[in-house]
Amino acid sequence: MGVGTFFHYFGTVLLLAATALLIVVSVTSPVVNNLSILKIDFSGSSTVDRITYGTFGYCIINSNGKDDCTSAHVGYDATGAITRVTQLTFSNNDRDAARVLTRVLILHPIAAGLTFLAFLLCLGTSFLGSFVASLFSALAFIATVIAMACDFAGFEIIKHAVNTRGPNNIDARWGPAVWCILAAAALTLVATILVFVTCCAGRVKKNRTRRGKTDY
Template sequence: MARAFCIPGVLFLAAALVLSFLTSISLPYLPAIDIARTHFGTQVIQSEQQAFTDIRFGVWAPCYYDEKEDRTCFKAAHGYKISISNQEKTANVIIGSSWTQGLAVHPVAAGVTFIAFLMSFSQHVTVTLAASLTSFLAAFITLIAFAIDIALFAYLKHQVNKLPDVNGNTTAGAGFWMTLASFILLLLAGCTVCFGRRRERMSGATSYPALSSEKKSFWSRFRRN
């Protein structure tokens, strides 16, 4: 592969791998990386016997934040559900596990990205082709993860807006945008590796010596040297 295409492809995959890996860890292990969050201002909302002003959703668990920014997280698990009540406890909504179980696609995307990253160091034609295809596969899985993130964000916003007398501001978290950035980087990596392989084949095809186009006459065969 042409070196000019090889190095950017490896860098794109490395950046996508870091973003995807950090998003896969998420809450409760990395407090700064969440998928979606809702801020209730100065209102104190109730959920699972817990009073809070902010709630953040991670891949493995949700975390509550009180007025003092003290954090309380659920125990990490695959798929979780929470119930949110308004301040007067006259109404409540539920974010079911069906909306959070799909978040486990994030570590799957990170694993496939890691495989593509390892393959990108090879100079073998077959392996580089596999690296390109694996990058596109990782991009597809990341796109699925991003769609799940969008669904969770939209559903959370819809459910919070159903609560009476609650002014909740639902926004996308850092993990949401990191997933989008990882998807774009994987597409760029797959295209870069593919173009590099094509350029190598073209350069190899033009390296063969050109055949002489000069034609010899029939009588020249009988001439003396």
């Protein structure tokens, strides 16, 4: 196996890993209650243990074991969960901004789909397949970055409000899904570069070999 082929398949493996990470982000609460992009922990005598925010909704994890989750859908009132269980309020602008940004989170599963398509195309060895794979991978990277930016921008509104104006018994922190999408963006970027460069290098090498045979 040549060096170019090795890097090509290494990029392919990175795309598969990125796909898995983006799937994890896509199944955050309310699909998987305790898997979150942002989590708010409650301490003391509160009847609520935690609020978890995900791609398609949120869950209020109660201490009695009965979770109160929204239905999974695109776009939701992210500030509504915290106002239900505390006296913390948000301005109309913050509430509307958070709601709009949650709609963009549909890019999580879209990016996962694009990354998986790029992975499948990379399994072939043709120039056209590899070139198209690099395009799909680039699109997946762009979608991932946009979704990640909306994650940080939208949920930072809630995180900042909770940690600066909220009761002393609550603490807002980033959940594991944020680091998953950050890692997925990095993996997709590296994979895009590797697949494109090895694709072009392989094409150049093939053309040189063909010209050498013709000259001979």
